[in-house]
Amino acid sequence: MNFSPVNICLLGVTGLVAVGFYGLLTTRNLIKVVIMLQILVKATVLGLITAGNKSGQLYLTQSMAITVIVADTIVAVIGMAFAIQIRRQVGTLDTNDLSSLRG
Amino acid sequence: MTVPVWAWIIVLPLITSPLVYFIGHLGKSRGIFAQRTALLALAATWVAFVLAAQDLQLNGISRLMVGSISLKFDGLSLLLAMIAMVLGSFVVVFSGHYLANEDGQEKYYAMLVAMIGVMIGLGCTNDLFNLWIWFEAMAVTSYLLVAFYKDLPTSLEAGIKYLVQSAAGSVLVLLAIGLVVAETGVLNLDEIRQTAESSPALMAAGILFVIGYGVKTALVPLHTWLPDAHSQAPSGISAMLSGIVIEAGLIALLRSLSALSGVTTFWGPLLMGFGILNMVVGNLMALGQAQVKRMLAYSSLVHVGYMLIGLGIAFSMSDVIGAQGGFFHMFTHGLMKGLAFLAAGSMLYTLHISMGDHRPLLFDDLAGAAKRYPWAALTLSIALFSLAGLPPLAGFMSKWQIFVAGVDTHNGWIIAVVAFAALNSVFSLAYYAPLVNAVYRCEPSAIVLSGKRLPAVMKLPLMLMALGIIAIGIWPSLMNWLTEPAGTALLASLGG
Numbered sequence: 001m002n003f004s005p006v007n008i009c010l011l012g013v014t015g016l017v018a019v020g021f022y023g024l025l026t027t028r029n030l031i032k033v034v035i036m037l038q039i040l041v042k043a044t045v046l047g048l049i050t051a052g053n054k055s056g057q058l059y060l061t062q063s064m065a066i067t068v069i070v071a072d073t074i075v076a077v078i079g080m081a082f083a084i085q086i087r088r089q090v091g092t093l094d095t096n097d098l099s100s101l102r103g
Numbered sequence: 104m105t106v107p108v109w110a111w112i113i114v115l116p117l118i119t120s121p122l123v124y125f126i127g128h129l130g131k132s133r134g135i136f137a138q139r140t141a142l143l144a145l146a147a148t149w150v151a152f153v154l155a156a157q158d159l160q161l162n163g164i165s166r167l168m169v170g171s172i173s174l175k176f177d178g179l180s181l182l183l184a185m186i187a188m189v190l191g192s193f194v195v196v197f198s199g200h201y202l203a204n205e206d207g208q209e210k211y212y213a214m215l216v217a218m219i220g221v222m223i224g225l226g227c228t229n230d231l232f233n234l235w236i237w238f239e240a241m242a243v244t245s246y247l248l249v250a251f252y253k254d255l256p257t258s259l260e261a262g263i264k265y266l267v268q269s270a271a272g273s274v275l276v277l278l279a280i281g282l283v284v285a286e287t288g289v290l291n292l293d294e295i296r297q298t299a300e301s302s303p304a305l306m307a308a309g310i311l312f313v314i315g316y317g318v319k320t321a322l323v324p325l326h327t328w329l330p331d332a333h334s335q336a337p338s339g340i341s342a343m344l345s346g347i348v349i350e351a352g353l354i355a356l357l358r359s360l361s362a363l364s365g366v367t368t369f370w371g372p373l374l375m376g377f378g379i380l381n382m383v384v385g386n387l388m389a390l391g392q393a394q395v396k397r398m399l400a401y402s403s404l405v406h407v408g409y410m411l412i413g414l415g416i417a418f419s420m421s422d423v424i425g426a427q428g429g430f431f432h433m434f435t436h437g438l439m440k441g442l443a444f445l446a447a448g449s450m451l452y453t454l455h456i457s458m459g460d461h462r463p464l465l466f467d468d469l470a471g472a473a474k475r476y477p478w479a480a481l482t483l484s485i486a487l488f489s490l491a492g493l494p495p496l497a498g499f500m501s502k503w504q505i506f507v508a509g510v511d512t513h514n515g516w517i518i519a520v521v522a523f524a525a526l527n528s529v530f531s532l533a534y535y536a537p538l539v540n541a542v543y544r545c546e547p548s549a550i551v552l553s554g555k556r557l558p559a560v561m562k563l564p565l566m567l568m569a570l571g572i573i574a575i576g577i578w579p580s581l582m583n584w585l586t587e588p589a590g591t592a593l594l595a596s597l598g599g
Contacts, residue, residue: 013278024271040270040271040274041277044274047278048280051281055286055287057288061281064232071236072239074243078246079270082250082262082263085250086259086263090259098263100260101257101331101335
């Protein structure tokens, strides 16, 4: 494997996805959970740009990347709003304390 | 450029949704204003829907290019639009009393109308990335509706669980789209189908689509958000989530996988495998539940399993009967599960919510409810028996069509799968029957005796849906106009 720009980007995508999912599974803090989701989204943005570069459709994937950023900002905002509301109502951001629904 | 009539069934709900919110803000009783506006918006959309359905029958599939995005209105779009409109209208009527004492009703109706429009749009798109946009918009509206009771810790917990799992799933879908673009360089589903060849990258993309959309479709083991979200949301939203949102995820999955149908023949068996897993896990989990809405939520897993088996038969055998059966079950499940959630919701309303109490509805609460609430009990029982697949109700007919399609393939494996599904269907009586038993044969519990009267407006959607279930059970060919184009559309997109 050579260190061409495409390969470096692919390495970046894999690394970010790995970090994101590892973080999602291990962190207990709701704010960090939302940040991990954003890291995953950044991985896909990099992935889309790399895909556009490989297939020669860069203009297409760039516009997709911008749309993804906008759409996932909305998700991040709602996630943060839930986190704030949970902090107010439950008094904690720890996901371990959010386990009333089981079975 | 002339705008085809079907574009209006996407546009009308989307432009009226903010109007619902603002008009709801004008009056003192915000809920009533917002509800009436939402009903008007849906009535206008129904007119457009009828015209679009006629147009589809007369002139066939029609296409529209918006910029470089291609939209098309085919049988699958019609099916999804029909389920969304039917369920959405009943839920708006039902929610008037149910939410009467809550804050933020204008937001609820605005989001509900937007969700209906977004789901219809999801059915009409013919572009891989545009499909993701509609899917994400549907997810955003449903996050807010699930966590509608924003002061209840359980509701917030269900909301955040749903958001995190759903967002992680949508990231996987995006990665899959990236892989498809890298391999083929196009986003139009028809063009992908023509250019896609067997390659490891496209295999990986297909599997990522299954996992990503599978979160919303509640494929086991990606289903863990579902029982929480369905049980904590307001009952109208539970009906929407179970009756249409998970099915919309399934349609998105089918559209994406059918574009990759040339890559491998593995998709059909994969869908059937998930179908079996869903039936087994759903049945076993539903059996142990004490809460009515949680039991109904797990039973949704089982019914997604039946649909997956019908559609898996269509994928692996290019069998149009299997596809029609799967889509027929999608429609009847929307009616049955919608009715079950609304009937359970009407009891939850009279016994708990109207007293300002947000405890869940337990099986024991419903003991002897038939004596005091005969109509709610009757419609709930019709829904449950139809879900269990007892003739002559709608659920029997749609399951029957899937089983017949399976047996007709004369393939030993598929016949075994279908026989197993039939056994699961019988097994499901083990958790539906005790509830009917409790409602009819027990002495009324104290909580039932002290319950309020059920408002007539709430009974209306229940009775209409129950009538629909009985009518479709007796004349299943009533729905051919809906299921046949949908089956044909899926087969056409598989290249069969």
